[in-house]
Amino acid sequence: MALIVHKYGGTSMGSTERIKNVARRVAKWHDAGYQIIVVPSAMSGETNRLIGMAREIMPQPDPRELDMLASTGEQVSVALLAMALHAIGKEAVSYAGWQVAIRTDSAFTKARIQSIDETKVTRDLDAGKIVIITGFQGVDGDGNIATLGRGGSDTSAVAVAVAMKAQECLIYTDVDGVYTTDPRVVSEARRLEKVTFEEMLEMASLGSKVLQIRSVEFAGNYKMPTRVLSSLTDPMIPLEEESTSGTLISFEKEDNMEQAAITGIAFNRDEAKITVLGVPDRPGIAYQILGPVADANIEVDMIIQNQSVDGKTDFTFTVPRGEFSKSMDVLTGSVKATIGAASITGDAKVSKVSVVGVGMRSHVGIASQMFRTLAEEGINILMISTSEIKISVLIDEKYMELAVRALHKAFGLENGA
Ligand code: ADP
Ligand code: ASP
């Protein structure tokens, strides 16, 4: 019997009424003869509420305790969904990540899944039960609960689909697929029927929060068919209609001849920029600056080192905004003195906007069109980074939405274009 994994996000699980709808949708698939595993997120707003309470107690709570707290939202969801299925006559059983067990490393608040034990889940599925597993969390080698980072239920779902050899992973959310850009920012955004795995990986890594990046990595590494679709339609819509709706992540090589230059625009509001001024231009300097930042488990993104003048240079890089003050502490601590920098400055009000598309490989002039569009809007570019299929710019956060709208239009991505 074919196995399908369903993932439902926070809005989809946002009230008991919505949970009842999820139960009806899941029951419809089960009645059609599929084995079903459901991976729900916490009810919308719940993870923020929990983390907010922790920060009321102290600004930088211990990550292990933060995970202990943040993981509870999903535990509420799985139990309520199991009850909603029981209420309509379905056999269902819920598990927290540690009960399955979903094993992770011990990098609290950003743990990685290492393995998933199939035993209990297989037994329950074979007994005809619908299995419900908490998203976002697992258990480390010492029995500590560890979470997978914000948006991590997507990753739980795809990882479970891979481990259990599911036929498909369906990511149900509050939009009906992956769009050319966030439809909440650009109302003219267009839904994509298919998006290549490479493009989805770039979009997710550049800030399109519709899928957590690690879920896309899992899908790509194991070629797990993954579809993003709406949970807000009538739960009883025909299965044939539902199973072909939304956006499919495709693993085929696209025919570049027909490919538009740009597929989508991603943005990330939560960036911060740090500049180390007047550092001696000698071998090892980048390592001396970024080594301690990496040791503090902070991810660095864009990096620029300027040409040196009189043996001194400036070094600029970006970090997630949430890690800005920690990064500044690391640098202004011992690093500044060790490398003999003149000063360190920072700006936590910057955003990154990126254009993405495999079609870029066969089209020239994308960068100049992007820079012209931003110039015409009077938007100053602070940093640039490129790869084969994306161009990213860092700009002042107050221009972010303007930039996204202008680029969406300039590259002809609107509905009906
Ligand atoms: P869930 O709670 O279901 O995981 P998320 O809020 O994590 O939902 O992700 C869905 C949201 O992603 C949408 O509501 C939308 O605002 C946002 N989003 C950002 N970029 C895109 C995009 N390119 N296409 C669709 N949605 C996007
Ligand atoms: N509840 C978690 C979060 O809000 C995980 C998820 O929704 O995917 O980040």
Ligand code: MG
């Ligand atoms: Mg999400």
